[in-house]
Amino acid sequence: MTPTTKAELLQGTLDLLILKTLTAGPMHGYSIAQRIQQRSAEVLVVEEGSLYPCLYRMEAKGWITAEWGKSENNRRAKFYSLTRAGRRQLEAEMAIWKRIHRAISLVLQAA
Numbered sequence: 001m002t003p004t005t006k007a008e009l010l011q012g013t014l015d016l017l018i019l020k021t022l023t024a025g026p027m028h029g030y031s032i033a034q035r036i037q038q039r040s041a042e043v044l045v046v047e048e049g050s051l052y053p054c055l056y057r058m059e060a061k062g063w064i065t066a067e068w069g070k071s072e073n074n075r076r077a078k079f080y081s082l083t084r085a086g087r088r089q090l091e092a093e094m095a096i097w098k099r100i101h102r103a104i105s106l107v108l109q110a111a
Helices: 013-024 029-039 048-060 084-109
Strands: 064-070 076-082
Touching: 013 029, 013 048, 013 064, 013 076, 013 084, 029 048, 029 076, 048 064, 076 084
Parallel strands: none
Antiparallel strands: 064 076
């Protein structure tokens, strides 16, 4: 992979990224994907084929809710919001991610 290519998300990290993104408030799918791409300095790109199945799965688990509304360009869109269970899941996912990040850093720093 060259430095200019987009990074593929590790399995399981998309939940974390979506939950964290929704802490800013309700958003439709396209806005969630855009926000993740912008906040990652254009490195992480969430494709529709990954985003929507993840959103549906998270909604079924009760981590997010969805409500129809109007987007910025006046189109009908489903807006996703974080639930109380989603906030708890975010905390759990963050703890796991911190442990993984620390473990990988330790391996990379090893002589």
